[in-house]
Ligand code: GLV
């Protein structure tokens with residue numbers, strides 16, 4: 001069991017929450033947007049400034065910092081022996097992001113390490129913090145790209161060639177901001193991985209529970225749909241003669257909404273981006289490009305949703321006389337976390353006097369990639385009103401502090417997790 005004697009000597013150990021909170025606020029000063037959030041799209045100048053800040057903090061703690069070929073930053077506190085227990089997340093944001101998504105997990109991992117250093121604890125194996133490139137996938141698809149490459153799920157060359165929504169090539173942007181590192185990817189294999197994150201949904205708050213012991217992450221299917229029609233005059237073209245991509249995009253959006261309603265359960269569907277060309281008041285558009293984000297905890301249902309969407313796209317292409325093509329942006333099956341890590345999070349959360357509930361994650365996370373190569377899990381804290389990917393994203397200090405203390409003790413506990421291959 002992970003809760004070995006080692007950690008029992010330090011049960012009262014707590015993070016310095018004032019310092020953690022200050023770092024959260026300092027990082028949020030980079031690329032602020034109205035409403036208290038951030039715009040730090042992956043591999044932009046803003047991302048670079050955030051990375052520079054984090055690297056400087058890692059160096060202050062004497063961590064061994066490496067940057068790999070897709071820009072993942074790993075800071076290792078080299079104590080003990082063997083593979084590190086790693087924690088971490090991401091510091092890139094969506095265009096209208098909050099200050100906690102990803103950043104909280106990275107900074108809490110750093111704080112956990114600093115707390116151990118100051119308490120002169122000598123864990124039996126190294127502790128590490130990871131900052132993974134382009135978790136959001138907002139600028140470069142797929143999401144969780146850095147951690148996917150880190151675990152060998154995508155070739156480095158393929159990742160470097162990914163083209164952003166603004167036309168930039170990932171490899172060029174990495175080099176431009178000085179984060180095309182020399183460290184090999186796939187990278188250092190952790191002994192175990194645990195990620196602390198805000199829930200980004202409403203369940204914990206609704207149930208009046210402080211901590212989520214995350215059991216799984218739902219499957220994600222992203223595709224880009226391009227609709228080509230007949231551009232024409234808005235005033236002179238009779239409705240019966242139109243081949244209108246804007247109308248088709250709207251029908252697809254409504255279809256997804258109805259599909260999610262019909263499936264019920266965990267099914268969610270989102271059209272988050274629609275671009276029209278030429279995007280003018282008095283022109284029936286020539287083209288619509290839209291993205292579909294479809295998720296379910298059940299892979300069979302997710303596949304069924306994809307099949308139904310494909311059928312609908314064929315039907316509407318015929319009935320509206322437009323051409324529709326699709327491109328996969330991201331596709332990940334649901335992920336189940338390691339029972340031992342889930343148990344560990346749950347028991348430590350209870351031990352520290354918190355209410356805790358086991359729950360799946362609706363959002364994608366780097367931990368789901370690390371789960372491919374080592375025992376992994378996650379800790380959630382409540383998001384006020386369940387709001388995230390929005391500058392209004394907020395979590396109360398007491399919840400942030402509780403989560404960070406559970407992370408600290410989970411990292412320590414996982415240092416004594418027995419390897420399955422031993
Ligand atoms: C990542 O933030 C996601 O879209 O789940």
Ligand code: MN
Pocket residue numbers: 090101102135197364365
């Ligand atoms: Mn996140």
Ligand code: MN
Pocket residue numbers: 094101136389
């Ligand atoms: Mn996010």
